[in-house]
Amino acid sequence: xxxxxxxxxxxxxxKDLDLPHSMYENAVDKYEALGKRLNDNGLExxxxxxxxxxxxxxxxxxxxxxxxxYDLDTVVVVHQDKADTSAESIKKxxxxxxxxxxxxxxxxxxxxxxxxxxxxxxxGVGFNIDVVPCVPEDDSTLTRLKEKSSPQTISYVEQSVxxxxxxxxxxxxxxxxxxxxxxxxxxxxxxxFLKFSRDQRKIMFESRADAAExxxxxxxxxxxxxxxxxxILKRHRDVYFSRLNSDLKPISAIITTLAATVAKNAxxxxxxxxxxxxxxEEITSYAGLDIYFESTGEYEQRSLILKHRGEWILNNPVNxxxxxxxxxxxxxxxxxxxxxxxxxxxxxxxxxxxxxLNDDSRFFSAMCESxxxxxxxxxxxxxxxxxxxxxxxxxxxxxxx
Amino acid sequence: xxxxxxxxLLCLQYPDLVCKYSADGELLSIEGSFLLNxxxxxxxxxxxxxITINVYDNRLPYAKETGNxxxxxxxHRYPDGGLCLxxxxxxxxxxxxxxxxxxxxxxxxxxxxxxxxxEYYMDKHQYPFGDRSHGKKGVAEFYMELFNVDSVAKVYKCxxxxxxxxxxxxxxxxxxxxxxxxxxxxxxxxxxxxPEVKSRINKDYLSIKEVCSYEHNx
Ligand SMILES: [Zn+2]
Numbered sequence: 001x002x003x004x005x006x007x008x009x010x011x012x013x014x015k016d017l018d019l020p021h022s023m024y025e026n027a028v029d030k031y032e033a034l035g036k037r038l039n040d041n042g043l044e045x046x047x048x049x050x051x052x053x054x055x056x057x058x059x060x061x062x063x064x065x066x067x068x069x070y071d072l073d074t075v076v077v078v079h080q081d082k083a084d085t086s087a088e089s090i091k092k093x094x095x096x097x098x099x100x101x102x103x104x105x106x107x108x109x110x111x112x113x114x115x116x117x118x119x120x121x122x123x124g125v126g127f128n129i130d131v132v133p134c135v136p137e138d139d140s141t142l143t144r145l146k147e148k149s150s151p152q153t154i155s156y157v158e159q160s161v162x163x164x165x166x167x168x169x170x171x172x173x174x175x176x177x178x179x180x181x182x183x184x185x186x187x188x189x190x191x192x193f194l195k196f197s198r199d200q201r202k203i204m205f206e207s208r209a210d211a212a213e214x215x216x217x218x219x220x221x222x223x224x225x226x227x228x229x230x231x232i233l234k235r236h237r238d239v240y241f242s243r244l245n246s247d248l249k250p251i252s253a254i255i256t257t258l259a260a261t262v263a264k265n266a267x268x269x270x271x272x273x274x275x276x277x278x279x280x281e282e283i284t285s286y287a288g289l290d291i292y293f294e295s296t297g298e299y300e301q302r303s304l305i306l307k308h309r310g311e312w313i314l315n316n317p318v319n320x321x322x323x324x325x326x327x328x329x330x331x332x333x334x335x336x337x338x339x340x341x342x343x344x345x346x347x348x349x350x351x352x353x354x355x356x357l358n359d360d361s362r363f364f365s366a367m368c369e370s371x372x373x374x375x376x377x378x379x380x381x382x383x384x385x386x387x388x389x390x391x392x393x394x395x396x397x398x399x400x401x
Numbered sequence: 402x403x404x405x406x407x408x409x410l411l412c413l414q415y416p417d418l419v420c421k422y423s424a425d426g427e428l429l430s431i432e433g434s435f436l437l438n439x440x441x442x443x444x445x446x447x448x449x450x451x452i453t454i455n456v457y458d459n460r461l462p463y464a465k466e467t468g469n470x471x472x473x474x475x476x477h478r479y480p481d482g483g484l485c486l487x488x489x490x491x492x493x494x495x496x497x498x499x500x501x502x503x504x505x506x507x508x509x510x511x512x513x514x515x516x517x518x519x520e521y522y523m524d525k526h527q528y529p530f531g532d533r534s535h536g537k538k539g540v541a542e543f544y545m546e547l548f549n550v551d552s553v554a555k556v557y558k559c560x561x562x563x564x565x566x567x568x569x570x571x572x573x574x575x576x577x578x579x580x581x582x583x584x585x586x587x588x589x590x591x592x593x594x595x596p597e598v599k600s601r602i603n604k605d606y607l608s609i610k611e612v613c614s615y616e617h618n619x
Contacts, residue, residue: 065524243523361436365448373524377445386447392439394530395514397477398543399485401536 001384003355006363007273009381013371014231015223016379017059019070019127024221027053027127030119031074034098034131041097044079050132050179052252055186056223057230062238067375070127073114075134075179077161082138087164087172091115094133112166113175134161137176145176148320156181156318181318189260193224196268226263228272229279230256236351239372240343247332248339254324257317258283258304277352284344312337360385403458406498407505414505418452430455431504434468437516441529446520452512461492462504464512471519477532486511488533488543490601497597537608544609548589550576557613559586560606563593 001009019027035047051073052058061068078090095115098108108115114130137145137160145157159181162174223231233255241249262282266275283304306313311329316322323329328337347370354366364385368376376382405428412418418433431454438447451468465482472478477485486492496507514530521529533539544556555576562575568591570583578585593602 065526361438361447362449365436368447373446373520374444377447382445382447386438389438389440389445389447392441392517392529393510393514395487395511395518396528396531396533396543397485397515397518398488398533398539399477399479399535 001360001363006355007271009384010232010367011228011272013367013376013379013381014059014228014235017235017371017375018223018231019053019058019072021221023070023126027072027129031072031129033103034074034117034129035076037101038076038094038097041100043093043097045076046079047074047076047131048180048183049073050075050183052234052256054179054183055190055230055256056220056227057234057252057256059231059235059238062242062372065242067372071130072127073130073132073179075132075161075163077180078133078135080135082135082162082174085135087162087174090133090135091164091166091172094131098131110166113163132163132179134163134177136160137162141176145320150320153185153317153320156185157320159184160319176319176321178316178318182316185317186256186260189264190224190226192268193226193263194222197224198222225268225270225272225275226260229263229276230259232272232276233259233279233347235372236347236370237343239370240346241339244339248336250336250340250343251324251327253316254314254340257314257324261304261317273352273355277348280344280347280352284341284348361387403456403460403462404501405456405504406501407503411505411508415508428456432467437513437520439513439517441517441521444521444525444529446517448516448520450516454512461489461502462507464515472523475519475522476535477515477519484512484515486515488540490540490598490605491543491547493598493601494547494592497595500597537612540605541609541612544605547593548576548586553609553613557606557609559590560593560602560609563590563602564606568594 031047031049035045038045038047048054049072053072053074058070058072060070076094078085078094080090091110095108095110098104098115098117104117104119106118108117108131111130114132117129117131119127119129141162142157142160145160146154149157156178160176160178161180163177165173165175167173234252237249237255259279262279263275265282266278270278304314305325312323312325312333314324316324325337327333328340350366351370354363354370357363357366364376364382367381370376408420408428408431411431412420415433415435418431418435420428421430421432423429432452434449434451436447436449439445448470450466450470452464453467454462454464456462464484464486466478466484467482471482471484479485492507492511495510496503518528518530518532521527533542541553541556544560545551545553548556548559550556550559558575558577566572568582570581570587572582574580574582574585575590576586582590592598
């Protein structure tokens, strides 16, 4: 197979890990119904998707080595003044209304910042929805955040919210966060990439005789090369760390933030696999250089992951008080940092390196290692790369003492 | 003296394995890589490994994985990277035929499954075909399976018979079934008496005896 064909096949493969259309529609119905229910019960609020659900970078998660249900994150912004309520009251009011709803088979489970509604038992649903209750951030906090923001990011701060955080069994605190600003930040970077892929598809439509029969993809379900590159990274991460040690796994926000930041300087016409190579190259070439303050202005801008006075820093682009690498500065932090860069090295050598292998089955083998053995072996692409497998003889390993 | 057969067949099936010979033309080792492309149930592995197989005059070939793909934590791996393929007796009974060691059969029946079991174990935390206890206990387990008996004591009796008598189909079976051999452990006893496995059976007989006396059930 040519390198071009291989790249196309990887995109096909990753598409199978995205949220299927019917599931997407079902999830939207479910969170919209929840929003209505909250309002009907006297809680004035809006509900939005957030995280990878909002940025269109969902991949099917792996739990205990197996493909698991999708986790979809939403945020409920309650129209109340932060001063007139408390974190505890907001969290509990939302939780109580969800718990009273007879349409859910199980009561919601409480986590630090969210309620999880488990739909997995319902026939063919296959996802959970996390609901993060919050209120708009107050003026003094907004002023403080604006003071800390750079000119490029100050405009997003307005959308900051105060989410609730359960700090002990009985106490709750506010914590500032900005999921809506993040989506806007991501969408702005993603939009030229999305436009490019939309134009490409149009050209393909027009060249086909059955153009009229091809359905438009709903815009929330379109995937740009940037989104696909992020999905590839996330799946590779899930597979890599499920075998290595899941405690060291980098959170999705780190990956998405780094990828989108690099993509600002990337050509929109890159194939997702080439964009991914560019992203990984950029992250690793400038990461952790301890010369932030001595360096030139240009150099500063290119540093993505900073290490300043022994502290790892990657700022949340829309929340100046959120260092996405906080956990790298804690007890097993250096291990996490090492694991992260070790992982990127594996992407470069084993995944990117596989595209130039002459032998198709070797390429295929690298894809199994990258994206999960069972998943890749059960995929459509197997037959074009590898002869059918022969049965293995049973043997029991034994060693001398 | 280990004489090898089907080396050409092995090299034909795995073209990335290369044979190394001494100056006087004796096979020393087989080195290179091979592609595992095997299925068991719903599980398929397609993966490449680098290996070195050392061939000796007076013992079974010894295979090592040389690409750092077998975790040091895997229980069935020697500290030098050697593969714990299986009980020697099982390998000899399977691969020795008329004094010749079938290396292609050995590769297919023991080396390939070894890697398959490894991958399966790492993914699913269990062995697809089971494994054997280390050392003598594992040897005893193999013989229990071979003779299809439920105790080491019965294995011991079968082996003692094998070493002490010629095959006689009308004798009572040493396993204690009260059936004649030809209707009971005919195949197993006959196979174990093949001259090329005689010395192995002799050696294992002594360790089985040890396991037996340890278990106080002889
Ligand atoms: Zn018998």
